[in-house]
Amino acid sequence: TQLLEQSPQFLSIQEGENLTVYCNSSSVFSSLQWYRQEPGEGPVLLVTVVTGGEVKKLKRLTFQFGDARKDSSLHITAAQPGDTGLYLCAGASGGGADGLTFGKGTHLIIQP
C-alpha cells in the first residue's frame, strides 16, 4: 500500500511570512499533484509535477518534485490570507491502473 505523509498537519502563520509544506513517501510515484481545498468545496488542482527534480512556480507558490520521485514540497512566499485552506498532495502510480493516493493534508491558516 502506497502512503503519502504530509507535514506539518496544521500551520498557522502571519501574513507576509514564508512557509513550506512537505509530502513524503517510501514509494515512487510517476507523478504528483497538489490540490487546495476550501471549506465546503472539493479539492482544486494547483499543479502536477512529473519529472524527478522538477520545479514549477505558480505566482508565489513553488512546487518541487524530489529527484527520486518519492517526495515533494510546496513553498509559499509572502503568504496572504487568501492562501488559507487545506493543501493536499496526491500521487499517481503510473500505468493508468490506480486511483490517486492522497496525503491527509496540511491545514494552513494565514492570519492578517
Place this chain on the structure above:
Amino acid sequence: KAGVTQTPRYLIKTRGQQVTLSCSPISGHRSVSWYQQTPGQGLQFLFEYFSETQRNKGNFPGRFSGRQFSNSRSEMNVSTLELGDSALYLCASSLWQGGDGNTIYFGEGSWLTVV
C-alpha cells in the same frame, strides 16, 4: 463549461439504511471516480468507472458499490450504513481513466451524516 455536479449536497441517514449519491461529470469526460474524505483518514479512493465499467477499486467493503450509465453519469450506493460511514463523498471526473497525467476535477461533494 459546467463543472462536476453532485447531489444531494447534504443528507442524514440512520444506521442500517442505505444511501445513493449521484454525480454528473463534466461534459465529454468519460471517467468518474469516487473518494471518501474523513478528518481521520483524509481522502481515500473508492472506485473508478470508465465507459460504464468499474476499472479500479479501493480498499472498501462490499457495502460500497457504484455504477456508471451510458451518459457517463455515475451513482454510488452504500448499504447497511454504519456510523463510521459519515463523511464527505467526492466525485471526480476526467477525460480518461487512471491518475497518471490525467487532470481530474472534483465536485463539491455530498456530506453524509449517519446517526
